[in-house]
Amino acid sequence: EIDRKDIRIGDTVLVQRAGDVIPEVVKVIEHKRTGTERKFSMPAHCPACGSPVTKPENEAVYRCLNLQCxxxxxxxxxxxxxxxxxxxxxxxxxxxxxxxxxxxxxxxxxxxxxxxxxxxxxxxxxxxxxxxxxxxxxxxKKAGLERLLYALGIRHVGEHTARILVQHFKSLNKLLQASRYDLLDIHEIGPEVSESIVQFFSDEKNRLLLQRLQEAGVSCEPAAPLAADTRLSGKTFVFTGTLKKMTRAEAEQLVVARGGRASGSVSKKTDFVVAGDDPGSKYEKARKLGVTILTEEDFLELLK
Ligand SMILES: [Zn+2]
Known part of the structure; x- marks a missing residue:
């Protein structure tokens, strides 16, 4: 990509919003070049530890494979x-x-x-x-299992997935015993994620690490739910679009803490869709299915 667009170190570039976080470089603004720009080449060795870097097949990024790096x-x-x-x-x-x-x-x-x-x-x-x-x-130490799972940095396990795992297994031990197939049974967990989780927990070093964390008194219990809230308890929420007051992950956490469920996709079983700015296809689907749609303000009102 860098070669194809001939992007050099020091260039001024035109970017556009793409996906969630990282903007896409559309092109180099060539008339801004001063002649001091340098070609970029991917380092063959990790700049921190000197180990060779490799790019696994099917992946876009180079990684240093030295575990002690x-x-x-x-x-x-x-x-x-x-x-x-x-x-x-x-x-x-x-x-x-x-x-x-x-x-x-x-x-x-x-x-x-x-x-x-x-x-x-x-x-x-x-x-x-x-x-x-x-x-x-x-x-x-009291952060709770949801945060701990996210904190471990298991590939493909973000905050949302960590919460889904805790909702499903309810304890670390049950999760540790889960097979690929158990994981794949969970709605929203795909093959890549389940593979990554099984790999992480089957690694003796990681098991030892968890054991040491537990021995140190780090809680592996789900974060204590707030007093059950009858308006949210057992209800399934889906968030779409950008919220103003909080991130989607934080909103989901509020729902889960009150005994509700947060899901990534709309179905007939969805009780509420909370639509922020620029809601996507989930909004349309909710309308078609007749699911109750809340604004962010409605949602905050519901939490009071
Ligand atoms: Zn390294």
Whole structure:
């Protein structure tokens, strides 16, 4: 793609919105070139650890396959600690860099064995902030199974899938015993996702990691549901379009926390479709099926 469009480092480009997040580069604006642009070539080695990189067949991206690669460890810890995962406040980029570089943290479980002395020995870390970080680490133990599954960074398992898995299996042990076929039985879980989940949990290292997390007191129970809400309990919600006050994932979490279900597709069994801005085909389908359609405001009203 980069070659085909002759995109060089330093170029000014025209982009357009495509898909959800990453804009598509339409073309290079050639008259803005100054002559200092350089051709890009995919590095053959990981810039962080020097291991060769490979591009698995059928995939678009190159990966460093070294499991001990510090850049990969840092990235996975960053994801683990992020707000929507375990939400460990104070465990930011700079701190993670130091912890990994000094070998204090090699995996998620190591986070939970950090001591105040270890933290306080790091650059620019006062006693007080070390205490604060430890407190947030402690607090994250109660994040619950939904967040934990998302935090593990299993490929293809985002927040939505993590919640579906917990809704279905209700415990980590049941999920660990699930076969490909059990997983494929779940609506919304496809072959790629089920394969990835089974692979992750069949890896001895990952099982050990989960065991260590549990031993450290990290909760593997579903997050406690709020008091059952009769208006939402047992009802199936589908969200479409962009919400203003929250992300779709957050809205789904609110529904699930009140005993409702969040689904990705509209069917006769759908009770409510919540339509944000620019609703898609789900909106049309809901209208055809006569499913109740709520605006974001209606939905927020329902939550009160
Ligand atoms: Zn690497």
């Amino acid at each position: 510090p850049a990969k460890i840092k990235e996975s810890i960053r994801h683990f600690a992020s707000r929507r995962a375990m939400d460990i406040e104070g465990l930011g980029d700079k701190l993670i860099d130091q912890l990994v570089d000094q070998g204090l943290v090699k995996n998620f479980a190591d986070i939970y064995t950090l001591t105040k002395d270890q933290l306080a020995s790091l650059d620019r870390m006062a006693d007080k902030s070390a205490g604060n970080v430890l407190a947030s680490i402690q607090k994250s």
